[in-house]
Amino acid sequence: MITRKVLLKEEDIPKQWYNIVPDLPKPLPPFIDPETKEPGVGIVPKIFPKAIIGQEISQERWIDIPEEVREIYRIWRPSPLFRAVGLEKALKTPAKIYYKYEGVSPSGSHKTNSAVAQAYYNMKEGITRVTTETGAGQWGSALSFAAGTFGLEATVYMVRTSFDQKPYRKAMMNAYGAECVASPSNKTAAGRKILAEDPNNKGSLGIAISEAVEDSLESEKTGKKANYTIGSVFNHVCMHQTVAGLEAQKQLAIVEDYPDAVYGCIGGGSSFSGLFWPFYYDKVSKKAPKETNFFAVEPTACPKVTRGYYTYDHGDTAKLTPLVPMHTLGHDFMPAAIHAGGLRYHGIAPTISVLAKEHKISTIAVNQVEAFDAAKIFIRSEGIIPAPESAHAIKAVIDEARACVQTNTKKTLLFALTGHGFFDMSAYEEYFNGRLQPCEYPAEKVAESMAKLQKLYPWLDDARKKYINGGQ
C-alpha cells in the first residue's frame, strides 16, 4: 500500500530559510529611484521594519527562522506531502505525482508562511498596526491571522473584484480581528483619485498596493506608525516560503524519490519560489541526484512572463514604489475578472525574472477554463478542492503526466498545491454551469502600457540596458 501523506514531526520544521540571491545565475539588478534615476530603494525604508529590509537585501544563503515564528508554524507545519495516488490512477500514468499541500494552514494557503514572519518582525520593532493589499483574499486572511497572533491591528485593502466575488474572505479577516476595505476606497488619496475618474473601478492589486503603502506612509503623521506588509514578489517573501520546499525535500527523501520536474502557479511568484528554490539549490550545488526542471505556470489572462516585458516598472498603480526590475504587463494593468485572483498581479518577483531570462525555469501560460477542467479531474480523483490558482499548476502537471503515458516514462512530478478552494466555490459554480470563459490578455495592451512607461521615464530603456541587460 502506497503512503498517501508523507508527514514530518514538528521538530522537522526547518530552522532556516533558504535565500536564492547568492545562487542566482546573474546578480539581481538594483531597484531604481525614479526621482534620482539611480539605484535606490525609495520609500522602502519608511514602510518595512529593519529586519525585513535586512532580509530583502541579504546575500546570505541561510537565514535563521526565529523560534517564535517556528512556534506558530507548529499550528499547521510541517504540511503534508501527498502522493497523488488517485490522480495517477485516473490518468493511468506511469508518472509519480506528488503535491505539497499548503491548504492546511489556518487561513488555508501558503501565504501564512510569510505573514507570520512579517507580523513577528513588526511586533519586535514596536509596530502596533500593519497594512496590506489582497487580491483573492488569501494574503489578507493570512496576514489577519498572523497580526492577531502577535497582537497587531491589521488593515487590508482588498481588490473590489474579489471583495464582491468572495464576500466570506472579509468575514474571515474580521474573525481574526482585522479590518477589510474594498479597494479602490475613499480612505486614501490614491483610491479617491481613481474613484473620481471611474466610480465603478473594480480595482487591481496595483491600486490596492498604492492604498496600503499610502496608509503606511501617512500613518507617521498620526503618531502611531503602521508598517506595510507584502504577500509576494519581494525576496524576503519568497524566502519565507522556502519552508515548503525544504520540508518537501525531507519528505521525498523518506519515500526515496526526487522530482524530475517541479511545478507551481505564479502570481507574484512566492509560492512557486518556496517550493522550487531548495531544489534549485540542490542543482547549483551539485547535490541533486538528477536533472530537475522547473515550470512556472501563469494565466493567459495575466501573462507577465510569457507576454510581458522584462524591464523596470512600479510595483503599484500610483507609482509610490521604486522601479523594480521585473517582467511586467505595466503598472496600469487592469485585470479581467478571472477567478484566480491571486495570479492577477502585473509583475513578478525579480528573482523569477532573472531565472526566466537565464532559462533556469520555463514558463507555461494556461487559460482559466483549462485550469478548472484540470481541477475537476483532481477533485474527483484526490478529493481536495484546489484553489483556482493552484489549478493552473495542476493543468500543466496533468499534461505532463499524460505525455508520460504516451512515452511510457516514469517521471516524478512535484507541484505546489498552494491552498484549498473553499472560498472560491462561486468560481466553481460558474464553471460547472458552463459560464466560465477562457481569457487572453492582448499583446497590444502590453505594448501600449510599455510605450506609456517609456514616455513617462524616457531614460528607462538606458537603465534597463545598463542594469538588466548588462550593457546591451
Next chain:
Amino acid sequence: MITRKVLLKEEDIPKQWYNIVPDLPKPLPPFIDPETKEPGVGIVPKIFPKAIIGQEISQERWIDIPEEVREIYRIWRPSPLFRAVGLEKALKTPAKIYYKYEGVSPSGSHKTNSAVAQAYYNMKEGITRVTTETGAGQWGSALSFAAGTFGLEATVYMVRTSFDQKPYRKAMMNAYGAECVASPSNKTAAGRKILAEDPNNKGSLGIAISEAVEDSLESEKTGKKANYTIGSVFNHVCMHQTVAGLEAQKQLAIVEDYPDAVYGCIGGGSSFSGLFWPFYYDKVSKKAPKETNFFAVEPTACPKVTRGYYTYDHGDTAKLTPLVPMHTLGHDFMPAAIHAGGLRYHGIAPTISVLAKEHKISTIAVNQVEAFDAAKIFIRSEGIIPAPESAHAIKAVIDEARACVQTNTKKTLLFALTGHGFFDMSAYEEYFNGRLQPCEYPAEKVAESMAKLQKLYPWLDDARKKYINGGQ
C-alpha cells in the same frame, strides 16, 4: 516545547470499528412498526444494503473496516489530535485541552468517515445511485465525495434554510459530481404536499429525510434501485465514526495523557459518539486509568435531550420511517434558522438516548450566541475557524477550563472539533455584525408535538412503558 499536533501513521488507522451496543447499560429498545404496533423495522430493509442492516442490528463489539474503506480514509486519516496550546494560554487555565480535528477530511467534517463506508457497501451490493438529506450541508458534501469515489450517483435533499444560507455547499456537491436539491422539493410526494400547504416552507431535516427515503422507495419502480443513506442517529453511522475516538486514544497514549472529560456537540449524535464510545468502552471494561465523564452539548434552539421526551417517534416528518426509541422534540419540529444547521434534528441516536437516561452521559444546552462567543476566543487563540456546530462543544469546554482556573484543577479535557467553518462565514458575518440572536425552543411547543403524537398513536404510551421504561 509542547507538541501541538499529535500525528499517527496511515498504518495506525483503526482496522475495526467499535460498536457500543453490547456494552450499553440497558438493551436498546426495538424499533416499532406503526402498522403492527409491534417491534419491527418497517421500510428499513428496502432502503439500505444488507451489510449496513447487519451492522445496524449487530451485537458484535468489533466490526472489521474493509481495506477499500481504509484505503480512502488514508486521504485524510489519521486526523490530527491538537493540544490547544493557544487556547489554554488565552484562558490562563491549568487544564490541558485537546481536540480531535475532523476538518481535515476532503469535505471538511467528520461525516466523511461514515459516508465512505456507506458508499462502499452500496457499491459492493451493486447499487449505482444513493439518496440522502443534508442539514448544514456537511453530510451531503461528504456523501457526494464518497459516492464519487466509488462511482455512484448521488441525490442530496438539502434543507432549504441551509440551501439559502450556504449556496457554496451545493457547488461543492456538484464539484464531486452529485445533484443537490432544495427541500422541500417538487421531486417527491412528501415535498409537494408540504409545498402545497406552505410554498415558503424553509424545510427541516425531518422533511428532507422523507424526500430522500421516498426517492429511494420509488426508485424501485424505475428499474434502477437507489438506496438511502443517513448521516447520523443510526447505530451503524455512530459506529463508523469511532475511528476518531480510537485514534484519539492512541494519540493521547503517545503524550501519556487521558481525558477526565470528553465533549462533543450533538445533532443526531454520531460525531460525539465517534469520539467518546471508545473511552466509554475503556470505562466499562475497567481499562480506563481514571474516571472519565462524557458531555453532550446541544443548542437551546433544538434541545431534544434536555427538553425533549424519551419516547417513540418517527425519524422523519412524513412518517415513512419506523418509530424510533429516542429523545425527541416531535417529528413535526420546525427549527429556527439557527446557524448550526447540523444540530437542528428533532431526535437523537437511540444509543445516546439510553446513555442519557441511565446517566452515563450528561447533556448541556448552549445558545448560539454563547457558541459564537466561544468560537471567537478559539479562532483568535488557535487559528482554526470552527464549524458553528463544534462551537457549542467549545463553549462547554471553555466553561470547564475557566472553572479549573478557579479551583486550580489540572483536568484533561478532550473535545470533538467536527469540522471547519469555511462554509459558515455568513453566520460569522452575522455574529460579528451583532445580528445573531440567542434562540430557545419553548417547552410548550414540545408538549404540543408530544400530545399530537400520542393522539396519532394512542397505544404509544404503552409501547414506551413496555420497551423503553421496562414496564413502568
